[in-house]
Amino acid sequence: MKMFLPVLLCLCFWRLDGVCADTDEVKSVSVMEGDSVTLNSPLTEIQRDEEIMWRFGTNGPLIAKTDGVKNTIPDDLDERFRDRLKLDWKTGSLTIMNIRTEHAGVYEVEISDSRSSTTYRFTVTVYVDPHISSGHASLIVTIIAAAAAIVGSLLIVAVIGMLCNCRKHIDEDQNHDQTDATLYKHFGQMKESEMTEVIYTYFTF
Incomplete structure (x- = not known):
């Protein structure tokens, strides 16, 4: 029994290696048109082998990514987001500046390393001051x-x-x-x- 337990633990860790998980929690964020909003990643600091990728829409196009050293905005970025996005190189949080109603929707952030990746979602609502x-x-x-x-x-x-x-x-x-x-x-x-x-x-x- 003593020898079986370590083997079982090793098998569990082997099964977890490379896992890709989606969190069920969806955070709702409301913001007034014209303001800036920051979508906070769950990280306090990006580790050496971690990469952060932000997408607009469920499994949508990439709009920004960072590895904690280099922030990258795709050359074919949607015109709606042109000159409006800012990445925190330390945490990977995404800031959308001068937001408009056309920016409302679902945002996904995928945090991955050599062993696993996890996706978090945000629902952004943009309202207009009456x-x-x-x-x-x-x-x-x-x-x-x-x-x-x-x-x-x-x-x-x-x-x-x-x-x-x-x-x-x-x-x-x-x-x-x-x-x-x-x-x-x-x-x-x-x-x-x-x-x-x-x-x-x-x-x-």
């Missing part, structure tokens, strides 16, 4: 109102110019037709300031 959304809506309304005011002002100036030009021709040509005579009747004796007031009242009614 006050910021209201501010954007108010800004859009303000811009539209300002544009409408500018267009209205330009239209008023154009009409005044047309009427002034018409009055000039009426003064120079006594043989004007009935249409010009009608315009002259209504506007010929008015001052430009009075025309502006009448036209402005008409277009803002």
Whole structure:
């Protein structure tokens, strides 16, 4: 019996060597759009033979990896993550900077060494501040109102110019037709300031 126990222990360690495990725990992380969020690996320090690999999505594409000495960002990195990722070379934790709603989803970190590998998962939720959304809506309304005011002002100036030009021709040509005579009747004796007031009242009614 004494000789059998060491053999049994050796067999157990041999079976564990090279094992690949997925943890059942999924950590949920919520962050406001525009902020930065750090997904912490379970390590306090990366050991010599360990490698950390981060993926976006379940079994998704590699977005970053480190061995504690060199941090690597793939050349074909998704444009969504371009210039937004930062790796902690000591722990392998991943920071996503200036996060957007398009970065929400599942992130996986695989920690492997010469004997085993373990995968941890994070679910990241990105929410938008409702006050910021209201501010954007108010800004859009303000811009539209300002544009409408500018267009209205330009239209008023154009009409005044047309009427002034018409009055000039009426003064120079006594043989004007009935249409010009009608315009002259209504506007010929008015001052430009009075025309502006009448036209402005008409277009803002």
